[in-house]
Structures are given as C-alpha cells and as structure tokens.
Amino acid sequence: MPDLISKKYITSSCVINHNTVYKNGISVFADNSPDVANFLISVYKHFDINYSRFYKMDNLSKLGWLASEVLLKDSFAKDRYKPEDVGLIFSNANASLDTDLKYLVSVEDIASPSLFVYTLPNIVTGEICIRNNFKGEDAFFICEHFNAEFIENYVSNLFDNNLMQACICGWIELTGEDYKAALFLIEKNENDKSVSFTKEQLNMIFDNKEMPLTNSPDIYVAGIGVISAIGNNAAECLTAFESENSGIGDITHMQTIHRNNLPVAEVKFTNDELAEMTGLPADISRTTMLGVLAAKEALNDAAIPGLASLRVGFISANTVGGMDKSEAFFVPFLADNKKGKLRNVFDHECGSVTEAIADQLGIKDYITTISTACSSSANSIFYGARLIKNGLLDVVVAGGADALTKFTLNGFNTLMILDKDFCRPFDENRQGLNLGEGAGYVVLVSEKVAQTLKNDPYCKLSGYNNSNDAYHQTASSPDGTGSYLAMKGALKKANLQPSNISYINLHGTGTPNNDSAEGTAVKRLFDPHYPPVSSTKSFTGHTLGASGGIEAVFSALAVKHGFIYPNLRFETRMNEVPFSPETKFQKGKQIDHVMSNSFGFGGNCTSLIFSKI
Amino acid sequence: MAAVYVVADNIFSPLGKTTAENFSQLKAGGSGVKEQTDPQIADQRFYASLFSKTSFSDKSAHTKFEQLLIASIEEALSNSGVNPRDKKIVLILSSTKGNIGLLETNSFSVDLKKRIALNTSATLIAEYFGFVNSPIVISNACISGIMGVTTGMRLIQSGQYENIVVAGADVITKFILSGFQSFQAISQTRCKPFDIDRDGINLGEGAATMILSSKLNNSGNIQVTGGAVSNDANHISAPSRTGAELAHAIESTLQQANLSATDIDFVSAHGTATIYNDEMEAKAINLSNLQNVPSNSLKGYYGHTLGAAGLIESIISIQSLKENIIIPTLGFKAIGVSTPINIATELISSKKLTNCLKTASGFGGCNAAVAFRKY
Numbered sequence: 001m002p003d004l005i006s007k008k009y010i011t012s013s014c015v016i017n018h019n020t021v022y023k024n025g026i027s028v029f030a031d032n033s034p035d036v037a038n039f040l041i042s043v044y045k046h047f048d049i050n051y052s053r054f055y056k057m058d059n060l061s062k063l064g065w066l067a068s069e070v071l072l073k074d075s076f077a078k079d080r081y082k083p084e085d086v087g088l089i090f091s092n093a094n095a096s097l098d099t100d101l102k103y104l105v106s107v108e109d110i111a112s113p114s115l116f117v118y119t120l121p122n123i124v125t126g127e128i129c130i131r132n133n134f135k136g137e138d139a140f141f142i143c144e145h146f147n148a149e150f151i152e153n154y155v156s157n158l159f160d161n162n163l164m165q166a167c168i169c170g171w172i173e174l175t176g177e178d179y180k181a182a183l184f185l186i187e188k189n190e191n192d193k194s195v196s197f198t199k200e201q202l203n204m205i206f207d208n209k210e211m212p213l214t215n216s217p218d219i220y221v222a223g224i225g226v227i228s229a230i231g232n233n234a235a236e237c238l239t240a241f242e243s244e245n246s247g248i249g250d251i252t253h254m255q256t257i258h259r260n261n262l263p264v265a266e267v268k269f270t271n272d273e274l275a276e277m278t279g280l281p282a283d284i285s286r287t288t289m290l291g292v293l294a295a296k297e298a299l300n301d302a303a304i305p306g307l308a309s310l311r312v313g314f315i316s317a318n319t320v321g322g323m324d325k326s327e328a329f330f331v332p333f334l335a336d337n338k339k340g341k342l343r344n345v346f347d348h349e350c351g352s353v354t355e356a357i358a359d360q361l362g363i364k365d366y367i368t369t370i371s372t373a374c375s376s377s378a379n380s381i382f383y384g385a386r387l388i389k390n391g392l393l394d395v396v397v398a399g400g401a402d403a404l405t406k407f408t409l410n411g412f413n414t415l416m417i418l419d420k421d422f423c424r425p426f427d428e429n430r431q432g433l434n435l436g437e438g439a440g441y442v443v444l445v446s447e448k449v450a451q452t453l454k455n456d457p458y459c460k461l462s463g464y465n466n467s468n469d470a471y472h473q474t475a476s477s478p479d480g481t482g483s484y485l486a487m488k489g490a491l492k493k494a495n496l497q498p499s500n501i502s503y504i505n506l507h508g509t510g511t512p513n514n515d516s517a518e519g520t521a522v523k524r525l526f527d528p529h530y531p532p533v534s535s536t537k538s539f540t541g542h543t544l545g546a547s548g549g550i551e552a553v554f555s556a557l558a559v560k561h562g563f564i565y566p567n568l569r570f571e572t573r574m575n576e577v578p579f580s581p582e583t584k585f586q587k588g589k590q591i592d593h594v595m596s597n598s599f600g601f602g603g604n605c606t607s608l609i610f611s612k613i
Numbered sequence: 614m615a616a617v618y619v620v621a622d623n624i625f626s627p628l629g630k631t632t633a634e635n636f637s638q639l640k641a642g643g644s645g646v647k648e649q650t651d652p653q654i655a656d657q658r659f660y661a662s663l664f665s666k667t668s669f670s671d672k673s674a675h676t677k678f679e680q681l682l683i684a685s686i687e688e689a690l691s692n693s694g695v696n697p698r699d700k701k702i703v704l705i706l707s708s709t710k711g712n713i714g715l716l717e718t719n720s721f722s723v724d725l726k727k728r729i730a731l732n733t734s735a736t737l738i739a740e741y742f743g744f745v746n747s748p749i750v751i752s753n754a755c756i757s758g759i760m761g762v763t764t765g766m767r768l769i770q771s772g773q774y775e776n777i778v779v780a781g782a783d784v785i786t787k788f789i790l791s792g793f794q795s796f797q798a799i800s801q802t803r804c805k806p807f808d809i810d811r812d813g814i815n816l817g818e819g820a821a822t823m824i825l826s827s828k829l830n831n832s833g834n835i836q837v838t839g840g841a842v843s844n845d846a847n848h849i850s851a852p853s854r855t856g857a858e859l860a861h862a863i864e865s866t867l868q869q870a871n872l873s874a875t876d877i878d879f880v881s882a883h884g885t886a887t888i889y890n891d892e893m894e895a896k897a898i899n900l901s902n903l904q905n906v907p908s909n910s911l912k913g914y915y916g917h918t919l920g921a922a923g924l925i926e927s928i929i930s931i932q933s934l935k936e937n938i939i940i941p942t943l944g945f946k947a948i949g950v951s952t953p954i955n956i957a958t959e960l961i962s963s964k965k966l967t968n969c970l971k972t973a974s975g976f977g978g979c980n981a982a983v984a985f986r987k988y
Contacts, residue, residue, distance in 0.1 A: 084843060084861050094730055095711075095752050100788070104716055107791050116792035117850045117976060120709060122753045126977030129846040135858050137842040138979055139760060142731040142750035150749070154764075157771045163841065163865070175726065 008159055008197035012075035012185040013205045014067045016043070022208060023070050024193050025492075036179050040066060047073070051131065058099040058118035059179075061127045064090070064172040067181035068128045071168065075193075076185060078132065085165035087136030088125045089155055091143055092173040095121040124172060136164055146171045146182065146206050148199035155186055156197070171206065182206045190390060192465075192493070219385045220450040220457035221442045221610065222395075223302025225294040226553040228438035228540040229265035233297055234553060241554075241565050242585050246539050248422050248434050254404050262418055264404055265436030265541025284356065285322035285347050286437070290546075291357040291401030294439035298397055299361060302443035305452050310394040313366035315384045316354040316441075317376030317400030319545035322347035324405045353401065366393055371545065373600030374507070375466070376400050378548030378608055381442060382464040388446045395449055399441030399549025408544065409435055415474060423510030423542075425535035426519065426581045428572040433509040436541025440550030459559040462593070462611040463494025469603030475513050480521030482605035483507075487525050487595060490607035500593050501531045501609075503564050505551050506581070507597040508535025509542050518597065519577040530579040531595075532586075534567035548598035548606065555594040555610045562589040617766045619835040619985070620776075620826045621693035622928045625685035626819035626915060627662050635925075636932045639940050640960065644914045646803045646815045654787050655794075660803055661785055662817035662916040675741075678712050679734050681782045681820040683741055689822035690742070694830050695776045697742040703774050704748040705765050706735040707757035707781035708920035714786040738780075746774075754975030755883070756842065757781060758821070758923025759983050763840030765825045766983075775827045782820035783919035790816060796850070798887055806884035806910035806942055807891045807956050809949030814885045817916025821924035834988040835931050838968075839869030845978035852889050852974055856896030859972060859980040863901040866970065866982040874902040877984075878966040879939045879957065881930040883973045884910020885917055886944070890974060895950035897980075903970070907957040913943030923973045927983065930969045934987040938962045 015022040019039050020030040029046050033039035040062045044054055049069055057065060072078075078086075099118040106112040117123060122140040129138060137158065143150070151169050158164040170183040182205065186197050195201045226233065229247025230240035240247065247265045251258065254266070267274075267290060274289040275282035295314070304310065325344040333340030347353060354369040366387065370380045377400025384396030402408075412418050412435060419432035442461075450457050467489055469482025476483065491498060507518055522533070536554050543550055557563060567581035592612045599605045623631060627645035628638040645662030669677045686704075690697060697704075712729040719725050727733055735748035751757050751764065758781040765777035783789075793799050793816065800813035825837060843862040845853040853859065867873065880903055882894055891910075898904055911926050918925055933939055939961040948956060967987055974980045 083846065084858075087842075088844075093732065094726065097726065097729070100713060100716060101721060103792065104788060107787065111791040111795035113792070113795040116795055119788075119792065120752070120754045120976050122975075122977040122979060123849050126844065126849045126979070129844040129978060130848070133846045135844050135846050135861065138753070138844045138977070139751065139764075139842065140753045142735075142752050143747075144730070144732045144736075147747075153771070153773065154767075157767050161767070161770075 006188050008156060008186050008188060009190040009194040010184050010197050010201055011187045011191055011194040012071050013183065014071040015182045015205065015208055016063060016067050017180040021070055025205065036177055057127060060096060060098055060172060060174045061118060061124040063174050063179055063181050064124035065127050065131065067172065067183045068168060071183045071185055081166050083133050083135040085136055086134040087158065087164045087167050088128060088134065088138040089151065089167060089169040090125055091141040091147065091171055092121060093142065093144055094173065094175045095142055098175045148202035148206065151202060152197065152199045192386065217389055218447050219388055219461045220445050220447065221459050221461060221556045222304060222445045222450060222453055222457045223298045223443035224458060224553040224556050225297030225301060226440045226550050227267055227290055227294045228543065228550055229267060229436050230539045234557065238557065240539060244566055244568065244585060246422065246568055248541055256406050256409060258409060262409065262420060263422055263434050265434055266404060267437055283343060285353060286324050286403035287318055287320060287322065287401050288347065288353050288356045290403055290437065290439040291316060291353060292360045294401065295357055295361055295397055295441045298441040298443045303454060304395060304445065304449060307395065310449065311365045312363050313384060313387055313393040313396040314354065314358040314361060314363040315368055315370065315380040315396055315398040316357060317370045317380045317545045318350050318353050318402050319371055319373060319376060320402055320405050320408055321350040321353050323407045324403050327406050361397065363397065372604045373602055374544055374547060375598040375600035375604045375606040376545040376548060377440065378598035378606040379466060381461065381548065381552055381608060382466060382606060384444045385461050385464060388444055394446050396444045397441050398444055399439065399552065400545045401439035402437055402543055402545040404435060404437040417511045419510060422569055423538060424569045425506065425508035425510040425538050425567055426515050426574060427570050428574050430510045430512060430515060432511050434541040436543040438540060438543045438546050438550055440546055440553045442552050442556060457613060458556040459610045460613055461608065463490035463496065463609030465489025465493055466606045469605055471603055474601050476517030476599065478517065480517035482603050483518050483521035483597065483599055484524050486605040486607040487521060490595065490609050494609045494611065496593060496609065498526045499529050501595050502591040503531055503558055503594045504533040505555050505594060505596040506533050506535040507599045508537055510537065514599065515574065516576055518599065519574055523577050532564050532582045533579065534565050534581045536565050538568035551596050552608060555596040558594050559591050559610050559612050561587065562591045563587050564589055614770045615772065615827050617769045617837045618826050618829045619823055619837060619931055620695065620830045621689045621824040622931065623685045623689035623822045624819065624925050624928050625681060625821065626925065627664050628914065631688060632928055632932055636929065639914055639929060640938065642943065644803065644943055645817060646913065646916050654785065654790050659790065660800060660815045662815065663785060664818050675737060676712050676715065678782055678784045679738060682738055682780050685820040685822045686742065686778060686780050689824055693824045695824055695826065697744050697778065699776065700745060701775035702744065703746040703777055704735065704739050704744050705751065705761045705777060705779045706748055707751045707761040707924065708783055709752060709754060709757060710783060710789055713788045714784060717787055754977050754979055755919055755922060756973045756975045756979045756981035757920040759927065759971060759973050759981040760842060761924065762823060762837060762927060762983050763842065763981065766837045766840050769825055769827050777825040778822060779825065779924065780820065780822040781921040781924040783818065783921055785816045785818050800886060803944055804886035804912050805944040806886040806912050807895065807948060807950055808945045809947045811886040811888065811891060811949055813887055814912065815916035817918040819915060819918040819921045819925055821921050821928055823924055823928060835934060836986045836988065838984045838986045839866040840983040841865035842979065842981045847978055849978065850976050852893035856893045856900055859894065859897035859974055860900035862980045862982045863897065863970065863972065866984050870984040872968055872984065876968050877903060877906050877970050879969050880906055880908040881926050881969060881971045882908045882910050884912055886912055892950050895952050895954045898954045899952040904954045907939050907955050907961060909940055909942045909957040911940065923971065927971045930971050931985055934966045934969055934985060937966050
C-alpha cells in the first residue's frame with residue numbers, strides 16, 4: 001500500500017490573553033478582572049464548567065486547561081478517536097517559573113507538595129489528559145518565542161507516522177501577570193471552520209489575525225438552470241427583470257378556494273404541458289417536473305466534458321415533496337377510504353422527488369435531499385460545495401424545487417403572513433409575502449473540472465455559512481441574530497469585509513417580521529456603507545424550498561454580467577433601517593461579490609457569497 | 614525510513630567523566646549515592662549522588678548546570694567525527710529544572726527571569742559549540758531524557774537533520790530536594806528498586822550526551838529502532854493503577870522496531886524505588902509480556918538524575934549491548950511488587966545481547982519507551 005501523507009487541518013483554535021478568550025478568532029468572553037487569577041476564575045464560571053480539580057491547579061495549568069476546554073467545546077468528536085490516538089504538544093518560554101517562585105516562598109516555611117508538583121511545565125498536559133482521557137503522546141518544549149514551524153513539523157511527523165490521529169498543540173505561557181495561551185486542534189478531517197495546518201495559519205491565529213482561507217480549494221459555478229413565474233429558463237427570467245415584469249398574479253392552475261383572493265407566482269404551464277416538456281407521465285408531482293426542467297438546463301449549460309467519468313452528485317431541496325399528488329389522493333379517499341389512487345402518494349416524501357429528478361439526469365454517484373424550510377436549497381449548495389472541497393465529488397448539481405400546493409398556501413394563510421396584494425419587500429407598508437413555485441439549480445465543479453470547461457464558469461462560490469437564530473419556530477429575532485451570524489460567517493469564510501460586497505440578494509419575503517429582522521442584521525453588519533440590495537421575490541414570489549437555488553442562479557448571473565435586479569413596488573423606506581432597495585434594473589455594473597440570503601422557519605439562516613473569477 | 618545510529622555518547626556523573634569510566638564503576642558495583650551533608654541543600658543529612666563542590670568553577674560565565682552539559686557534550690563530540698557547525702545538526706537539551714538554583718541565591722528580576730529560562734542555557738551552550746540551528750529544549754518531567762532520544766530519532770527519520778546531539782542534565786538544589794521530601798518520597802538510605810523494603814528515591818546529579826546520526830561511523834553499530842510516549846490520564850503525581858499506558862508506549866516502541874517481546878534481551882526500567890512507581894512498572898512489564906526478561910534499575914548507582922536519567926540509563930544500556938553485560942540492580946534483595954518481574958541481581962555476561970528496551974515514567978502521568986539494537 002502506498003504511504004499516503006494525508007492533509008492536516010486546524011479544526012479549532014483558542015487564544016486567551018489580555019482578559020479576552022477567543023475561539024476560532026472570535027472573542028467569546030472578556031472582562032476587566034483586576035488580575036490573572038481572578039480572570040481565570042471568571043472564565044471558568046462564564047463557561048459554566050463543573051470540575052472541582054480546577055481550583056487545585058496552579059495558574060499555568062488553569063490557563064492551559066481552560067484554553068483546552070474552550071478549544072474542544074462543540075468542536076471535537078472525542079468518540080471518533082481512541083484515547084491513545086489523541087496527544088498534546090505544548091511549548092512556552094518560562095516553563096513553570098510562576099509556580100517555582102511561589103513554591104520557593106513555601107520552602108521558607110513548610111515546603112508545599114501541592115505547589116511542588118506544579119513546578120513542572122508538563123503538569124498542564126497531564127491535567128488536560130485526565131479531564132479528557134487522552135492517553136497519547138504528550139510533550140512540553142521550551143522556546144523563547146512561539147515557534148510555529150517547529151510545531152508544524154513536529155506534529156505533522158507524528159501524524160505521518162501514524163503515532164497520532166488528533167493533537168492539541170500550541171503555547172501556554174504564564175509568569176505573574178504576563179500570560180498567553182494559544183491552542184490548536186489538529187485533525188485529518190476538515191470542517192467548515194478549519195484551515196490548513198501550516199505555520200502561516202498557526203502564526204495568524206497566534207497573533208489574533210483574521211484567518212484567510214487561501215489554502216482552501218475554490219468551487220466554481222459552471223452552469224445554471226431556473227424555472228419560475230417570470231420565465232422557463234435563465235434567459236426568459238433575465239428578460240423579465242429587464243422589463244420589470246413581475247410573475248405574480250391570479251391563481252390559474254391550482255384548484256383552491258383562494259382563487260381570485262390570494263395572488264401567487266405560478267409557473268405558466270399546466271401539469272400536462274410540463275409532462276410533455278419533460279417526457280414524464282402527467283400524474284407525477286409538479287415539484288419533480290419543475291426540478292427536472294431546471295436541473296437539465298443547468299447540466300446542459302455547464303456542458304462538462306467527460307461528465308460520465310467524473311464523480312457527480314445531485315443535492316436537491318424541497319419542502320413539499322409530492323404533496324400536490326397527495327392532495328389529489330386525499331379528496332376521494334376522504335369520501336370513501338376504499339378510494340383514492342395509491343400511485344398518488346407514492347412520491348409523497350421529499351426524497352422521492354430528488355430521486356425521480358436524479359433518474360432523469362442520470363446521476364447515480366451521490367444523491368441526497370435537504371429540507372430546512374426556506375433555506376433548503378441554499379443549504380444544498382453549501383453542502384454540495386463541501387463535498388467537492390473535501391474531495392468526495394467532482395461535480396454537484398445543487399439547488400431545489402417546490403410546486404405550489406393547497407397545503408402550503410393554506411398553511412401560510414393560517415400564519416397570516418400572506419399579502420392579499422402583490423408583495424412589497426422592504427417597504428415600510430409591506431403586508432406579507434406571495435407564494436411562488438419553481439426550481440433553481442447551479443452546477444458546482446472543482447477547480448480541476450473548471451479548467452476543462454469550454455465556457456468560462458459564471459463565478460466562484462467563495463463563502464457560505466449556516467447559523468441558527470435560536471429565537472422562535474416561525475418568527476425571526478428582532479435583532480436578526482441568525483441572519484447576522486450567517487452573513488458574518490459567510491464573509492469570514494470568503495475572507496471578505498462587508499465593504500467588499502457589491503450587491504445583496506435579500507431573503508426579503510415581504511413579511512413585516514422577516515424584513516425587519518433581516519434589515520436590522522444588514523444594518524449591524526454593513527453600517528454605514530450599504531451595498532445595493534433588492535429582493536427578487538417581488539418578481540418570483542417566495543418559492544420556499546426552491547428560493548435559495550433560484551436566487552443563486554440570479555446571483556451567479558449578477559456576478560457574471562454586472563446586473564442589479566430591481567425590487568418592485570418599493571415606495572417607503574422602513575423606519576428601522578437607513579437604506580432602501582434598488583428599484584431599477586441595472587447592467588454593466590462592477591460586481592465582484594454577491595451575497596445571497598435565505599432564511600427559514602426553525603431559525604435556519606444561510607448566506608452564500610458568489611465572487612467574480 | 615532512515616536508520617538512526619548512536620555514534621557517540623558520554624556520561625558525566627559523580628561516578629566518572631566518560632561512558633567507559635561509568636560503566637567500569639557499575640561493573641565493580643560502585644555507587645555515587647552516599648550520605649551527604651550540605652546546609653545549602655538541606656538542614657538534615659540525606660542520601661544522594663552529588664558532585665563534589667570543587668568540580669565546578671564559580672568564575673565561569675556558565676552555571677554549574679551549563680558547565681556539566683558543556684563537559685559532557687565536549688567529550689561526546691570529540692569521539693564522534695560529527696561537526697557541530699554543520700547545517701544539518703541540532704542540539705536537543707533535556708532538563709526538568711535547569712538553573713532553578715539561581716532563584717535560591719538571587720532576588721528575582723527581569724534579568725534573572727531571562728537567565729534561568731532553559732532556552733537561555735540551551736542558546737549559550739549552542740553558541741559555545743557553534744551550532745547554527747536553534748536548540749530544541751524538552752522539559753517533560755522524568756521522561757525528558759528518553760523523549761530527547763525519541764525526538765532526535767524522528768528528526769533524523771524525517772530527513773530534517775543528519776546529526777542530533779541530545780544532552781540532558783539536572784543539578785540537585787534545595788528546591789528539588791525539599792519538594793521530593795515534601796512528598797515523603799525520599800529514602801533515608803540508599804534506594805532499593807523493586808525491593809519489598811523499598812521506601813523512596815535518592816536524587817542524583819549528572820549529565821549525559823548521545824549523538825545520533827543518519828550515517829554509521831566506526832563506533833559500534835548501535836541503532837535507535839523505536840520510541841514512543843503515552844499519558845496515564847489518571848493523576849498528576851501518582852502513576853497509573855494498571856500500567857496499561859506505559860505498556861502501550863512499550864508496545865508502540867516494539868512495533869516501530871519491528872520486534873516482539875521475546876526479541877528483547879533486557880529492560881532498563883525506570884525503577885525509582887517508590888512504592889507506586891515500581892508497582893506500576895512491574896504491571897506494565899507483565900502486560901508487555903516482558904516479565905521473564907532480565908530487568909534492571911540503575912537508580913542505586915546514580916540516584917534519580919531527573920532530566921538526565923533517561924539518557925544516562927540509555928547509554929549504560931547501549932554499553933551493555935556492546936559488552937554483552939547486563940548490570941545488576943543495586944539495592945534489590947527480594948521482589949516487592951504484586952506482579953513479579955525478573956530483576957537482574959547479578960552481573961549477567963552469559964549471552965550475546967542484541968535488543969534492549971529503556972523505559973521511564975514521570976509526573977504529569979507521562980510514560981516513555983525507547984529501543985536500541987546492536988548490529
């Protein structure tokens with residue numbers, strides 16, 4: 001077997017100094033304790049740790065131990081490793097000098113065994129091993145300054161010789177009031193917060209500089225496909241934007257009591273017409289047929305040479321699955337439980353839709369469904385990118401589809417968040433959203449595949465983040481916590497500043513609650529320099545599980561062609577924010593980075609960033 | 614993976630200034646451990662292996678700790694054909710407390726803080742010999758010496774260096790003795806490793822140097838074949854209850870050396886002569902299936918030389934391989950561990966020796982093992 005040297009990643013970091021605790025570069029605790037002893041106890045209490053041994057430790061051990069707690073918390077799957085496969089490689093300049101001095105004072109009176117044991121620097125590694133049952137190699141090196149090159153070489157060697165599978169390494173220095181801890185978790189598997197294990201990254205984190213992700217492989221958007229109320233493909237949708245033609249109108253296809261009462265954004269085909277276009281039987285779910293049309297457009301658009309020899313995935317989102325057919329089953333079944341065509345409930349569940357679309361595309365390598373409410377298809381794209389980044393796939397068709405159903409229309413109606421008129425996202429007088437339907441997919445490819453394309457890719461997917469609002473099942477928090485964290489995290493992943501964003505494709509549903517929370521989050525992150533923003537839901541309605549995919553397509557086009565889309569029907573700026581959405585279609589703009597927001601029920605918030613190549 | 618040879622070594626101890634002097638003292642049953650009277654170290658008399666006070670110059674820019682290391686490294690280098698000024702050589706220094714004695718006699722200041730840092734000593738010594746690469750300093754309790762050998766082995770195996778000078782030393786001062794006394798860990802007589810009546814350790818002073826190389830010279834065909842470190846995850850000052858973790862380090866070492874327990878000709882144990890260390894070690898040796906292999910502890914000759922111990926005892930083991938002589942355990946009479954092991958009580962020179970294993974354990978729950986082979 002070849003001796004493979006696997007990559008190593010910094011999967012978590014913790015830096016403690018100047019009365020502040022940083023986790024992965026973000027300050028998670030700070031106070032103004034008068035001295036280090038009090039500060040360490042404050043940290044212990046803040047993180048609500050219950051470990052009585054803590055109070056017996058000397059300050060060096062307390063510091064290192066707390067840093068390891070913060071480092072590992074929510075970031076380490078301990079069960080993945082055997083105890084003897086986890087090790088610790090620490091270093092500092094002054095060994096245990098702080099306790100040496102205290103011990104010497106005790107010698108004048110009665111030598112203290114409990115102080116003496118801490119006059120060895122490696123006791124802190126023992127403390128961390130005891131706490132976590134780590135039984136691998138532990139070592140303590142003394143160097144004048146943090147030596148990232150030595151740490152990288154030494155730890156890499158241990159991994160490459162299979163002597164360790166996970167390592168906590170770094171620097172723990174404490175003498176009197178001078179202290180600094182910088183610990184790094186090194187593993188072979190990357191995660192969405194990880195960076196390559198290099199001396200440059202170690203030094204960046206040690207110095208509390210922002211972590212650039214230069215070593216992360218780029219993900220390219222090679223193809224796009226969309227169907228929505230404003231067009232049956234990308235070109236038709238662009239024409240609608242340019243002519244500012246909304247797709248929202250009276251219900252024409254769906255059988256519902258809300259006809260002539262609630263406006264929706266329907267795809268302008270009957271099921272029979274869709275069946276003819278897709279070659280599928282007419283009794284298949286409308287969700288599937290919409291998905292097939294958009295996903296095929298995307299794959300054809302990408303025109304990837306030698307696709308059959310690549311590892312291809314299909315990650316598709318939806319929220320209703322085959323609900324339209326289940327509704328057709330339900331009417332006769334309700335009247336007589338011996339009636340109803342069982343064929344109609346066969347594709348009820350969300351995954352069934354994905355599989356049916358994948359069959360039409362001929363994708364077999366990796367297929368899965370994501371259903372996280374209105375952020376579903378943004379999460380599909382997020383997940384697809386990670387599968388490529390981790391080297392598991394070469395190509396991923398990612399996005400989502402949803403058809404209008406009675407189920408969703410009635411459900412949103414009972415939540416009282418539907419506007420009886422055409423929606424007005426980000427307007428002070430907005431009344432709610434209009435539901436829409438459609439499908440949108442992007443074809444994500446690795447850098448290697450991107451180099452083989454005949455046409456230039458549209459853009460790169462440079463940033464993504466999913467964060468939870470942790471506030472309410474169906475309402476956003478007043479200060480938009482989840483939205484803020486998602487946007488901020490995506491910027492960090494892309495190694496961008498807010499000022500780098502050229503345009504935000506807002507989630508912008510038009511409900512008072514969403515737009516207020518999202519606007520507040522934008523204000524928190526971007527104030528005072530706001531990029532142009534708009535909600536394309538003023539054209540397409542809210543297509544739920546498809547919206548992140550559809551808007552990813554619009555975002556990719558915006559980056560490639562320099563477009564900014566109008567936000568229809570905007571009149572009055574919202575009171576709580578100092579910015580207004582764009583109201584005119586603009587082209588030829590310098591668009592370097594587009595942020596696309598998708599926020600869903602359950603507090604599930606995702607931001608994607610598409611960047612110029 | 615590149616072979617790692619031991620091309621030169623030195624032991625600088627109260628028993629002698631060269632490896633040869635030390636080994637002949639051990640063969641003759643000589644011990645450095647005696648009753649000592651030194652009011653600077655303790656009010657009462659105590660047993661330890663110490664240098665005479667006249668051995669070191671007060672006028673030198675180097676402290677006693679550094680003078681010890683310089684003497685040991687100088688002698689080792691003189692026999693090695695290795696040039697410290699080469700680009701592909703580095704100094705590894707192992708010590709637990711280095712210049713801690715300076716804290717006892719000087720008031721604390723910023724300058725003193727810098728002077729007593731182990732890195733300062735290492736830099737001064739590296740400068741003395743003209744090493745161009747920054748030295749590596751290990752302070753990992755009582756396994757520091759073995760860890761120096763293991764680290765050196767890996768740095769050669771990875772191709773980063775061609776030669777490594779591993780040196781270790783510790784000096785016994787009031788700080789260290791009072792600490793072990795506060796633990797009730799000091800024997801009132803010469804220590805008795807693995808013995809039924811053992812009652813604690815003796816401390817000892819010394820320095821030792823081992824020069825590792827990717828190239829074989831003419832000094833005797835010894836290779837470092839494996840080395841590993843583990844942690845008990847049990848207690849910061851008491852050893853494992855089972856010995857499983859030391860056994861794991863032994864197992865990993867044997868695996869790297871591509872050896873099984875039956876290939877080992879003798880074990881140089883840590884054998885500090887505390888109740889708990891020796892008990893744990895005996896369990897580990899049994900878990901590793903080495904209970905019938907002759908084992909010794911050299912603490913009765915040297916006392917516990919802390920950061921130097923692993924190096925001194927490794928070098929004696931290497932000398933044993935070269936001369937086909939296993940040194941007996943001075944102070945041992947009757948087995949006093951619950952899982953018996955084969956303690957060498959007499960000088961054994963009846964068979965050819967090829968492979969040996971050296972182990973150590975220390976505060977913080979650390980364990981280490983290293984294997985040497987004669988070709």
